[in-house]
Amino acid sequence: MPRLDVRCKVDLPVSVITMNNGEKGILETSARFSSISLGGGYINEYISDKKNKIIGLKYDLPSHGEFEILGEVMRSEGKGFATRFYNLNRDAKIKLWDYIKDNLADDLTCPYCGKGHTQKLRSCDTCGWGMNIHSQNYIVDHEKESFINRLESKSKQFSIEDIYKTLNYVDVEILKIGKNLDINEEFVGSSQGLLNVFSMIRKVAPTDIPVLITGESGTGKELTAMAIHERSQRRNKPFVTINCAAIPENLIEAELFGHEKGAFTGAYNSKMGKFEYAEGGTIFLDEIGELSLQLQSKILRFLEDRIVERIGKNGGKKVDVRLVAATNRELKNAIASGSFRKDLFYRLDVFNIHLPPVRDRGDDKVILARYFLNKFSKEMNLTKTFSAETIESIKRYDWPGNVREIINKIRRSVVVSKELAITPQDMDLEVPADSEVLTSLREERYSMEKQKLIEALKHCNNNISKVARVLGISRPSVYSLRKKYNI
Ligand SMILES: Nc1ncnc2c1ncn2[C@@H]1O[C@H](COP(=O)(O)OP(=O)(O)OP(=O)(O)O)[C@@H](O)[C@H]1O
Numbered sequence: 001m002p003r004l005d006v007r008c009k010v011d012l013p014v015s016v017i018t019m020n021n022g023e024k025g026i027l028e029t030s031a032r033f034s035s036i037s038l039g040g041g042y043i044n045e046y047i048s049d050k051k052n053k054i055i056g057l058k059y060d061l062p063s064h065g066e067f068e069i070l071g072e073v074m075r076s077e078g079k080g081f082a083t084r085f086y087n088l089n090r091d092a093k094i095k096l097w098d099y100i101k102d103n104l105a106d107d108l109t110c111p112y113c114g115k116g117h118t119q120k121l122r123s124c125d126t127c128g129w130g131m132n133i134h135s136q137n138y139i140v141d142h143e144k145e146s147f148i149n150r151l152e153s154k155s156k157q158f159s160i161e162d163i164y165k166t167l168n169y170v171d172v173e174i175l176k177i178g179k180n181l182d183i184n185e186e187f188v189g190s191s192q193g194l195l196n197v198f199s200m201i202r203k204v205a206p207t208d209i210p211v212l213i214t215g216e217s218g219t220g221k222e223l224t225a226m227a228i229h230e231r232s233q234r235r236n237k238p239f240v241t242i243n244c245a246a247i248p249e250n251l252i253e254a255e256l257f258g259h260e261k262g263a264f265t266g267a268y269n270s271k272m273g274k275f276e277y278a279e280g281g282t283i284f285l286d287e288i289g290e291l292s293l294q295l296q297s298k299i300l301r302f303l304e305d306r307i308v309e310r311i312g313k314n315g316g317k318k319v320d321v322r323l324v325a326a327t328n329r330e331l332k333n334a335i336a337s338g339s340f341r342k343d344l345f346y347r348l349d350v351f352n353i354h355l356p357p358v359r360d361r362g363d364d365k366v367i368l369a370r371y372f373l374n375k376f377s378k379e380m381n382l383t384k385t386f387s388a389e390t391i392e393s394i395k396r397y398d399w400p401g402n403v404r405e406i407i408n409k410i411r412r413s414v415v416v417s418k419e420l421a422i423t424p425q426d427m428d429l430e431v432p433a434d435s436e437v438l439t440s441l442r443e444e445r446y447s448m449e450k451q452k453l454i455e456a457l458k459h460c461n462n463n464i465s466k467v468a469r470v471l472g473i474s475r476p477s478v479y480s481l482r483k484k485y486n487i
């Protein structure tokens with residue numbers, strides 16, 4: 001039977017994070033992936049699969065940076081083990097796909113069934129899977145095709161009830177028929193800083209204005225860029241990300257603008273640049289502060305005439321692409337030191353969305369932590385909570401790595417925690433004093449009560465009688481709670 005995923009041979013360093021046998025703490029072992037697919041990979045290091053069913057995996061993809069994901073040990077095999085990845089998010093998947101695609105042996109061998117062909121084919125004549133691996137929409141089309149195949153085989157067991165339930169789920173939860181696509185479904189948090197961000201996303205999304213997203217590392221700049229794209233008229237066209245810091249300077253121009261055959265040593269074929277790929281959609285230039293002055297000029301020119309010129313080609317091509325850029329650098333300082341063009345900055349800064357660091361988001365720290373704990377626990381069929389001490393330590397910590405650090409710490413804690421309640425040690429956080437925990441419990445009750453009230457008001461469209469019924473309290477109590485929390 002052919003594989004459902006493209007797998008390729010690689011030699012990619014990976015850190016395997018496991019529980020330290022019997023003792024507290026975690027163990028990080030250096031190993032290597034010798035093959036990898038979107039669904040999992042083979043790691044050439046022995047680990048005991050009895051004690052370590054769930055593991056953390058940390059790897060660095062050339063041109064894309066570091067990823068930390070969860071995996072499950074499927075079986076020991078040879079001197080290593082096979083692992084399955086737990087729900088990779090869209091971003092991690094697209095970037096991993098980029099890497100896999102570049103590591104495939106050749107264009108003629110079917111990466112699913114291994115059949116060698118003598119000429120390039122659109123689909124394999126043996127297993128039928130598409131071979132047009134380098135086309136722009138390949139991964140999306142492939143995922144859709146696999147989904148339909150899986151659904152078809154499973155649907156044989158569906159009852160008529162199941163069919164109605166599935167169709168209803170697709171309409172209401174996925175296509176949001178009868179609902180407005182809500183930013184809160186992707187972004188967790190209700191602090192004023194984040195609410196301002198939501199309102200700016202809503203305002204700018206339907207326009208074509210370039211946007212500059214600023215904020216520290218891990219605050220959600222890429223998520224914001226995607227949210228803008230998803231809420232624009234361009235949502236059915238490509239969203240193309242390019243990380244200006246991760247690609248060597250001599251390659252980035254070709255990546256962005258493409259090149260003609262023979263334009264420079266090693267340019268064996270002509271190649272389309274990311275701007276052309278993004279036609280009709282959005283291009284996201286991440287870490288724009290890292291671009292050379294020469295490329296900054298090219299971007300500025302693009303913003304003025306919307307024309308891109310491949311390296312080695314005379315004359316350009318008009319493309320319809322919206323530009324969204326992000327940086328964690330203070331661009332005004334870069335202007336002062338001469339490494340960023342002032343005119344480009346003012347073109348981009350027309351609409352600036354600044355993401356506040358997590359330490360300035362008040363209760364959002366705990367809301368985010370609970371959200372990710374629920375998410376990872378559900379994915380792994382586990383029930384986990386935070387101890388009161390842990391909640392306090394989450395509040396007291398500054399989270400310099402912002403949301404990404406919250407995600408990573410919680411993902412690890414789910415792997416290492418032995419009890420139902422996650423301790424500060426499981427998260428590698430400082431243990432707070434007892435008195436601090438008592439105050440925290442009181443505050444926690446307040447914030448839960450407030451959160452429930454907000455949810456109920458939203459759910460019931462501010463109808464007080466309904467809210468009273470939902471919460472099981474009297475109407476006057478609803479009014480007094482609203483007053484207490486100023487809602
Ligand atoms: N408010 C939020 N709610 C839920 N998830 C979030 C939120 N903000 C960020 N994330 C998640 O945190 C991770 C980091 O976010 P993102 O990559 O957008 O940050 P970034 O600012 O681009 O970071 P960097 O500067 O390191 O590239 C992503 O997995 C993203 O989905």
Ligand SMILES: [Mg+2]
Binds near residue numbers: 222286
């Ligand atoms: Mg980013």
